[in-house]
Amino acid sequence: MKPLSVKVENLSKEFYSLARGRIPALENINLEIGGGEFFVILGPSGCGKSTLLNILAGLDKPTRGDVFFSNSPVFSTEKRIFLGPKQRNVAMVFQSYALYPHMTVFENIAFPLKILKMRKNEIKKNVIEAAKMLDIFHLLYVKPKELSGGQRQRVAIARAIVRHPSIFLLDEPLSNLDAQLRVRMRSELKNLQRRLNVTTIYVTHDQIEAMTLGDRIAILKDGNIQQIGAPLEVYDRPINTFVAGFLGTPPMNLINANLYSKGGKLFVQIGDIKIKLDWKKWGKLIDLKEKECIVGIRPENIGVSSKIEENKVRIALIEQLGNEALLYFQIENQVIISKPSGNRQFKEGEIVNLLIDKDKIHIFKKNGSRIGGNE
Amino acid sequence: MKDEIIRKGMLTAGIIFLVFFCIGPFIWMIVVSLSDSPDFLVRGQYIFTLKNFIDILNIRNLHFLDYLRNSLFVAGLTSIFSATIGAFAAYAISRIDFRGKILILVSVLGLSMFPQISIVGYLYKIMSSIGWINTYNALVFPYIAWTLPLSLWLMLSYFSQIPSEIDRAALVDGANRIQVFSKIIIPIGAPGFLSTVLLLFMASFNEFLFALMLTTDFRARTIPVGIALFEGLHGEIPWGYIMAASLISSIPVILLALFFQRYIIRGLTGGAVKR
Amino acid sequence: MNKEIREALLFILPLMLFILFFTLIPVIGTFFVSLYRDVTFLTRKFVFLNNYVRIFRDAQFWKSTLFTLLFTLASVSIEMVVGMIFSLVINERIPLRGMVRGIALLPWAIPSVISARVWQLIYRYDYGIANYIMQHLFGVSVNWLGSYSGAFFSLVLADVWRTTPFVAIILLAGLQTVPETLYKQAKIDGANIFQRFFKITLPSIKPIIIVALLFRTIDALRVFDIIYVITGGGPGGATNSLSLYSYRYFLLGDFGYGSAISIMLFVFAFLISFAYIKLSRLKEIAL
Numbered sequence: 006m007k008p009l010s011v012k013v014e015n016l017s018k019e020f021y022s023l024a025r026g027r028i029p030a031l032e033n034i035n036l037e038i039g040g041g042e043f044f045v046i047l048g049p050s051g052c053g054k055s056t057l058l059n060i061l062a063g064l065d066k067p068t069r070g071d072v073f074f075s076n077s078p079v080f081s082t083e084k085r086i087f088l089g090p091k092q093r094n095v096a097m098v099f100q101s102y103a104l105y106p107h108m109t110v111f112e113n114i115a116f117p118l119k120i121l122k123m124r125k126n127e128i129k130k131n132v133i134e135a136a137k138m139l140d141i142f143h144l145l146y147v148k149p150k151e152l153s154g155g156q157r158q159r160v161a162i163a164r165a166i167v168r169h170p171s172i173f174l175l176d177e178p179l180s181n182l183d184a185q186l187r188v189r190m191r192s193e194l195k196n197l198q199r200r201l202n203v204t205t206i207y208v209t210h211d212q213i214e215a216m217t218l219g220d221r222i223a224i225l226k227d228g229n230i231q232q233i234g235a236p237l238e239v240y241d242r243p244i245n246t247f248v249a250g251f252l253g254t255p256p257m258n259l260i261n262a263n264l265y266s267k268g269g270k271l272f273v274q275i276g277d278i279k280i281k282l283d284w285k286k287w288g289k290l291i292d293l294k295e296k297e298c299i300v301g302i303r304p305e306n307i308g309v310s311s312k313i314e315e316n317k318v319r320i321a322l323i324e325q326l327g328n329e330a331l332l333y334f335q336i337e338n339q340v341i342i343s344k345p346s347g348n349r350q351f352k353e354g355e356i357v358n359l360l361i362d363k364d365k366i367h368i369f370k371k372n373g374s375r376i377g378g379n380e
Numbered sequence: 381m382k383d384e385i386i387r388k389g390m391l392t393a394g395i396i397f398l399v400f401f402c403i404g405p406f407i408w409m410i411v412v413s414l415s416d417s418p419d420f421l422v423r424g425q426y427i428f429t430l431k432n433f434i435d436i437l438n439i440r441n442l443h444f445l446d447y448l449r450n451s452l453f454v455a456g457l458t459s460i461f462s463a464t465i466g467a468f469a470a471y472a473i474s475r476i477d478f479r480g481k482i483l484i485l486v487s488v489l490g491l492s493m494f495p496q497i498s499i500v501g502y503l504y505k506i507m508s509s510i511g512w513i514n515t516y517n518a519l520v521f522p523y524i525a526w527t528l529p530l531s532l533w534l535m536l537s538y539f540s541q542i543p544s545e546i547d548r549a550a551l552v553d554g555a556n557r558i559q560v561f562s563k564i565i566i567p568i569g570a571p572g573f574l575s576t577v578l579l580l581f582m583a584s585f586n587e588f589l590f591a592l593m594l595t596t597d598f599r600a601r602t603i604p605v606g607i608a609l610f611e612g613l614h615g616e617i618p619w620g621y622i623m624a625a626s627l628i629s630s631i632p633v634i635l636l637a638l639f640f641q642r643y644i645i646r647g648l649t650g651g652a653v654k655r
Numbered sequence: 656m657n658k659e660i661r662e663a664l665l666f667i668l669p670l671m672l673f674i675l676f677f678t679l680i681p682v683i684g685t686f687f688v689s690l691y692r693d694v695t696f697l698t699r700k701f702v703f704l705n706n707y708v709r710i711f712r713d714a715q716f717w718k719s720t721l722f723t724l725l726f727t728l729a730s731v732s733i734e735m736v737v738g739m740i741f742s743l744v745i746n747e748r749i750p751l752r753g754m755v756r757g758i759a760l761l762p763w764a765i766p767s768v769i770s771a772r773v774w775q776l777i778y779r780y781d782y783g784i785a786n787y788i789m790q791h792l793f794g795v796s797v798n799w800l801g802s803y804s805g806a807f808f809s810l811v812l813a814d815v816w817r818t819t820p821f822v823a824i825i826l827l828a829g830l831q832t833v834p835e836t837l838y839k840q841a842k843i844d845g846a847n848i849f850q851r852f853f854k855i856t857l858p859s860i861k862p863i864i865i866v867a868l869l870f871r872t873i874d875a876l877r878v879f880d881i882i883y884v885i886t887g888g889g890p891g892g893a894t895n896s897l898s899l900y901s902y903r904y905f906l907l908g909d910f911g912y913g914s915a916i917s918i919m920l921f922v923f924a925f926l927i928s929f930a931y932i933k934l935s936r937l938k939e940i941a942l
Contacts, residue, residue, distance in 0.1 A: 064548050089658075091554040103549035107567045117553035164553070387848050394744040395755065401737075402758050405773045405816065408784055412776065419782035465669045472666035476659060484667065491678050493924065495877040497898040498917040501905055502684030503677070525677030528670055557662045586766035588880045589898075593905070604768035608884050619776055626769040637764040638757035644764075645756065648821070649828035 008040035008204040009075040009171040011061065016070030018056055018228075030056045031228045034070070038206065038221075043198050045219030046208045047251070053228040054208040058176050061206060062097050063090040074172065091120075093172070096165035100177040102157045104149040104164075110136075111145040114164045121168075135167040138197070155186045162194075166201060173198070173205040179214060191217055212252045216240065224248050246373040249301045255331060258307070258341050259369070262300045273300055273368070276336040278316045280361055287368075290377045298376070301367035304331065304344035308360035309351070316359040323353050334359070409630075413623035432624035443598035444625050447606035451585055451629070454516060454602060458523040459580035463573060465524070466531025467539075471561050473532075474539040475547055492529035496589045499526075504593050518594040519602070523587065527580045534579065534647055538572030539565065575647030578640055582633055603629045689915035695908030706915035716916065719895040720923070722807075726896065727875040729811045730818075734871060735864070737815060738822030743852075745823065746830045763820035771884035774813040775800075778885070803893045806886050810894060813881050818874070822867055829863030830856070865935045869928060876924045897923070 016034040019027055031053045038044045046054045059065040061072065063079065066087060072080040079088040096117075105113050114135055118128045136142045139159040149157055158178060165173060178194075179187045195218055198205050209215055215222045216236045224231040224239065224247075232244040243249035249257045262275045271282040280300075309332065321340075322333035332343045332351060343359070351357070367378035412418050416427035436444040473481055503522055504513075512518040542565060550560045566573065588604040595601045607629065610622050637644065689707075692700045710716050745756050762770060777785050778799035786796040799805045833856060841851050857864075879898040882888060888895040888903070895903075897920040904913030 059548070062548075062552055064551060087658075090548075090552045091556065095552060097549065097552040099545045099549060101543065101545055103543070103545040105546065105550075105564060105568075116550070116555075120554040120559065164549075168553075383847050390848075391744065391747060391749070394740055395749065398741055398744055398755065399758055401816070402761050402820070405770065405777065406761065408777060409773050418776065421784060421787045422782040465673065468666045469670040472663045476663040476666075478660050478663040484671075488670075488674060491674060491682065493873060493921075493928070494678070494682050495898060495917060495920050495924065497877070497879065497901045498685050498914075498921050499678060499681040501901075501910055501914050501917060502681040502688060504905070505684070505688075505910070506681065521673070522677045525673040528674055532670065557666075561666075582764060586768075588766070588768050588883075589902075592883075593902075604766045604880075607766070607772055608768045622772055623776070626765075626772060630765045630769055633764045633766075634761060637760040638754070641753060641757040641760055644760060645824055645827070648824045 007171065008202055010040045011038040011044075011172065011204060011206070012036070012071075012073040012076070013061075014071040014073075016057075016060070016067050016072065018053070018060060018065070018067045029228055031060075031067070034228075034230055036223060036230070036233070038204060040075070040204055041202045043195070043205045043207065043218060043220045045215040045222040046206065046225055047210070047212060047215040047219075047222050048225035049210055049251075051227075052225045054210075054225050055176055057225070058097075058174050058206065058208050061172075062095050062174055063088055063093045094168070094170055095172040095174055096168055096170035097174040098158075098161045098165050098176065098178045100180060102149075102161040102178075102181075104157055104160055106149055109146050109148055110141065110152075110160050113149070113160055114167050117164065117168045131167050132163075135163040138166070139163045154182055155190070158182065158190070162197070166197075166203075169201075170203065173201075173203045175205065175207045177209050178207075180209070180211065187214075194218065213254065216252065224251060241379055242375075243301075243367065244375050246299055246301065246369050249367060249369070253303055255304050255342050255344065257301050257303045257367075260300045260302075260336075260339050260341060262298055263296050264298055265296065273298070273366075275300065275339070275341075278318070278336060278359060278361075280316075280363065280366070282366075283363065287377065290368075295370065297371045299369040299371060299373070301369060301378070302361060302365060304342045305346070306362040306365035307341070307343035308345050308362070309343060309349075309357040310360055311357055313356060314358050316361070317356055318359055320351055320353055320355050320357060323351060332357075406630075409623050409626055412619055413627050415620065418619035418623075432620040433628070436621050436625050436628075442610075442621065443601075443606065444628075446598040447601055447603045448629065450516070450598075450600055451602040451604075452632070454519045454523065455581050455584040457516075457520050458527060458584040459577045461520075462524045462527040462531045462580050463535070463576045466528055466576065467535045467566070467569075467573060468561070469528075469532055470535035470539050471565060474536055475544060476557075488529050488532060496526070500590055500593050503590070507594055513594060514596045514600045516600055518600065519591060522590050522594070523584045526587075526590070527583055530583065531576055531580055534576045535569075535572065538569050538576075542568055571643065571646070575643040578636060578643055579647045582636065582644075585633060685914045686918055688910050689912075689918050691911050693909070693911035693914070695910075702911070706912050707919075709912065710915055710919060715892055715895070716900065716919075718892065719897050719900040720919075722894055723876055723878070723896045723920075723923075726807070726811060726814075726878065726894075727872060729807075730814045730875050730878075731868065731871050733811065733815045734819050734822050735868065737819045738826055738867075741819060741823035742826035742830055743856075746827055759823060760820050762817050767817060767880040768884055770817050771813060771881040774809065774816070774881070775885045778809045800886055801890050803890065806890060806894045810882060810885060813885060814875070814878065817881070818871065822871060825867045825870075826860065826863060829860035832863075833859045869931055869935075872931065873924050873928060876920065876927070 013034055013036040016031060017029070018031040019029050021027055034057065046057060048054050056065065060067050060080075067080060067082075069082050070080070071078060071082065074093065078084060078086050079093055080086060105116065108116070111132055114132045115128050118131060123131075132145075133142065136145055139162055141156060141159045141163060144152065144156060144160070149160070152160065161178070179190055182190060191214060207218060219236055221233060221235050222239055223233040226247055232239055232248050239248060240252050243252065246259050250259055260275050262273045264271070264273050266272070271284050271287055273280050273282060318334045318336060320332050321335045324331040324333070329344060329346075330351065332345065334341045334343065365379050368376045370376055413432055414428055414430070416429045416431070417423070420426040436442050472478075473485065507513050507518045546564060546568070547560050550564050555563065586604060587602075588608065591602045591605045592608070595605060607622060607625055610618065610625065690701060690703055692702045692705070741759055745752065745759055749755060777783050780786060780796065780798060780801065783799070785799060789795055789797055797805055799809045837855055837859070838851060841855055846854065877898050878896045879902070882894055882896050882899050886894045888899050897916060901913045901916035901920065904910075904916065
C-alpha cells in the first residue's frame with residue numbers, strides 16, 4: 006500500500022465532564038505529515054497527544070477541524086464527514102498493547118484479517134510473515150498472559166503490520182519496557198518502519214525517543230503545538246523556553262538574567278557572571294527597554310577551567326555518570342549545570358571559572374518566547 | 381501472644397455460630413420431612429419414613445412437579461434473557477459516549493426502588509386485559525423487567541474492569557460494535573456473565589409476590605406460591621409434605637450456592653472479592 | 656455523529672422497552688389508579704385524593720406503618736451486627752473456607768417462602784422445636800405467633816436469618832479493600848484485636864456499611880413474603896406490613912385503595928432514603 010500523507014487543519018477538541026465542565030484538550034492543531042515519514046509527537050503527560058492520536062485513528066471525534074489522508078477528508082466539520090477506524094485503514098499500537106487475552110498470539114494477529122474475511126490459508130501466510138518479521142514465530146500458539154512485556158509488544162506490532170496499513174499510529178509503545186529493552190526496540194522500530202515505508206505517527210513523552218526516531222517532531226503542550234521541525238532543528242533552535250527545556254538530557258539551563266549596555270557594549274548578567282554579547286549579532290534583536298530576560302545554554306556548552314578569571318564560581322555538587330560528570334553551580338538561588346568535556350577530575354567546593362560558549366547562547370524574553378541565538 | 385489466642389478463640393466460636401445458625405433450620409427441615417408426623421417432639425416417638433417424598437412426587441393433585449417445572453422454566457428463561465439484555469445495555473453504557481447516559485442509569489436505579497406491591501396491582505390489570513393471567517408470559521416478562529436493574533448493575537461492574545483499550549484495538553482492527561461485543565467483550569466477560577445468570581436465576585426462582593398475584597393454578601404457579609399455599613388433602617397443614625417439597629425445591633439452589641459460591645460472591649460484589 | 660447514538664440505542668433499546676412496559680407503566684398506572692375509586696363490581700370514579708384522605712383516617716394503616724418501621728429498625732440493626740460477625744469469619748483463611756462460605760449463603764439462597772415455612776413450623780406452639788427448647792430450658796411455652804411481641808420477635812428473627820448472608824457478603828467485599836499493611840502497622844503500634852477492629856476495620860469500611868444499610872432498609876420496608884406465610888398479618892392485623900396491607904385490599908378487589916397504600920409505602924421509602932443519603936453524605940462518597 007502506498008504510504009498516505011496526513012494533514013490536520015485547525016483541529017480542536019474539548020471534553021465535557023459533569024464535575025469540571027468544559028475541558029479543552031487540543032487547540033487549533035495544524036500539521037502536515039508526508040507519506041512514509043516517521044513523525045513524532047512529543048509532550049508531557051496530559052498535553053493531549055493521546056487524544057490527538059485517537060482522533061487520527063477515528064476513535065474520537067474532534068470538536069472542530071479537518072483531517073485529510075492524502076487530500077481526501079476523513080473528518081470534516083462542515084462537510085459532515087466522519088470515517089470510522091475501519092474505513093481509515095490505520096493500524097494502532099497501544100501503550101498497554103491491548104492484546105485480546107482470550108486468544109492465542111496467532112489469533113490476535115489474525116483478528117483483523119478475519120474481520121476482512123480473508124481466506125484461511127491467506128491469513129495463515131500473512132500471520133506467519135508478520136510473526137517472523139517480529140521474531141515471535143515460536144510464540145504463535147501461546148496466550149498473552151504467558152508472554153513478557155517485550156514479547157507482548159512485538160505481538161501488538163505484528164497485529165498492526167499484518168494488514169499492511171497505510172498509516173501506523175503508536176501510543177507510547179515503549180514506556181512499559183525496561184530501559185535496556187527500550188533501547189533495543191527503538192532501533193528495531195526504526196528499521197521496521199524503513200523497511201515497510203509506512204507513514205508513522207508516534208506519540209511519546211520521552212525526548213530521547215523523539216530525537217532518535219523522528220524524521221520530524223512536533224512538541225505539544227497543553228493542547229497547543231509549540232514547534233514542529235527536524236530533531237536537530239528543534240534542539241538547536243527552540244522556539245520558546247518550554248521546548249528548550251524539554252529536549253536534551255540534562256535539560257538546557259534556563260537562567261533569569263539582566264541585559265544592560267555599558268560603554269557601547271552589550272552584556273547579559275547573572276549574579277556576578279557577565280557575558281559579553283556580540284553587538285553585530287545581537288544588537289538588532291535586543292530591546293533594552295526590557296531589561297529582564299532568560300538566558301538558555303546547554304550544559305555541554307558550558308566548560309570550566311581552573312584558570313580563575315572574571316566568571317568564577319564554586320562547584321556545589323558533582324554527579325558522576327561514569328564517562329562524564331555533571332557539575333552543579335549555584336548563583337543567586339539559581340542552579341546552573343555544566344557537562345564539561347575532557348577527563349579533568351573536579352572536587353566539590355572547588356572554585357573554577359565558567360567558560361560559556363557565546364555562539365551557543367539562546368536568549369528568550371521573560372515570557373518564554375525566543376529572541377534569538379545559536380544561528 | 382494472648383492476642384492471638386483471643387483471636388483464634390473468637391474465630392472458632394464465630395465459625396461454630398455461623399454453621400449452626402445457618403444449617404440449624406435446614407436440619408429441622410430434613411428431620412421433619414423424613415418423619416411420619418411433624419409432632420414427634422411432643423409425642424416422643426420418631427418414625428422415619430420416605431412417604432412424604434414419595435407422595436408429593438406421585439400424587440398428581442398436589443401438583444408439586446408442575447410447580448417445579450414451572451419454576452425451573454420461568455427462572456431459566458428469565459435469567460438468560462435478562463442477563464443478555466443487561467449485557468447489551470451495559471456494553472453501550474460502559475463503552476459508548478452518548479448523551480442521556482447518566483439519565484438512563486439514574487432512572488433505572490430509581491425505578492428499581494419501587495416496591496413490588498406498587499407495581500403488581502396495575503400489572504395485574506394489564507395482564508388480565510391481555511389474557512396473560514396464569515401463563516408463563518405473565519411471569520417471565522415482568523421478571524425480566526424486575527431483574528434488569530440488577531443485571532445491568534452487575535454487567536456494568538464487570539465490563540468496567542475490561543480496559544477500553546481492547547475495544548479500541550478491535551475497532552482499529554476493523555471490527556464493528558457488534559463484533560467487538562460478541563467476539564471480544566463477551567468471551568472475556570464470560571465468568572461475569574455466568575455469575576449474573578446464576579444470581580438472576582436465584583432471584584427469579586425465589587420470587588413470590590408477582591407469582592402469587594399473576595397466577596391462579598398449577599399450570600403456571602411456581603414453587604414459592606405452591607409451598608406457601610400448600611393445602612393437605614384433608615385440611616390440616618401437611619407439614620411433612622411441605623418440608624419434603626421444600627427440601628426438593630431447595631436442592632437446585634443449595635447445589636448452586638455450594639458449588640458456585642465463588643461466582644455468586646463475585647457477582648454480588650462485582651468482582652471485588654478475590655481471595 | 657449520529658451513528659454512535661444509533662449504535663448505542665440499538666444496544667440499550669431492549670432494556671428500555673422491558674422496563675418501560677413492565678415497570679414504568681405499571682408504576683404510573685398504579686399512581687393513577689390510586690386517584691380513582693376502583694373496586695370490582697362498582698363503577699369506576701375519579702375521586703382524586705379521596706383514597707389518601709381515607710388513609711390518613713385509617714388507624715390500621717398507621718398501625719401497619721408503625722409495625723413496618725419498627726420491624727425495619729429491629730431487623731436491619733441485628734442483621735448488620737450478625738452480618739459483620741459473619742463477614743469477619745469468612746474473610747479469614749480458614750480450612751474449608753469455600754464450604755463455610757457456601758453454608759453462609761444458604762439461608763439467602765433458598766426461596767424466602769421456604770425459609771418462612773420452616774420458621775413457621777419452628778415457632779408452632781404445640782410441637783415446634785422453639786417451644787421444645789423453651790420447655791426444656793425454662794419450663795414455659797411461648798406464644799410465638801399468637802401474641803404481638805412474640806410475633807414481632809419471630810418475624811424479625813426469621814428475616815435476620817434469611818438476609819444476614821447478603822449483608823455478610825457485601826461487608827466482605829468491603830473488608831477486602833482494607834490493605835493488609837494497615838493492620839500490620841497497627842500491630843506494631845501495639846493495638847490489640849478489638850482496637851484494630853474498632854479503630855481500623857470499621858472506619859475503613861464505613862462507606863460499604865452505609866450502602867448496605869441503605870439497601871437493606873429499603874428492602875425491609877417492603878417486606879411481604881415472610882409475613883404472609885408466617886403470621887398472615889396477625890394476630891389481629893398486628894403484624895401487617897404495608898405491602899401486606901396493600902395486598903389485602905387488592906384481594907378484596909379494592910384496587911384504588913390498595914394502590915394508594917402502595918404509593919404511600921413508596922413515599923415513605925423514598926423519604927427515608929433521601930434523608931439517609933443526605934445524612935450520610937452518600938453523594939460525596941459516590942463521586
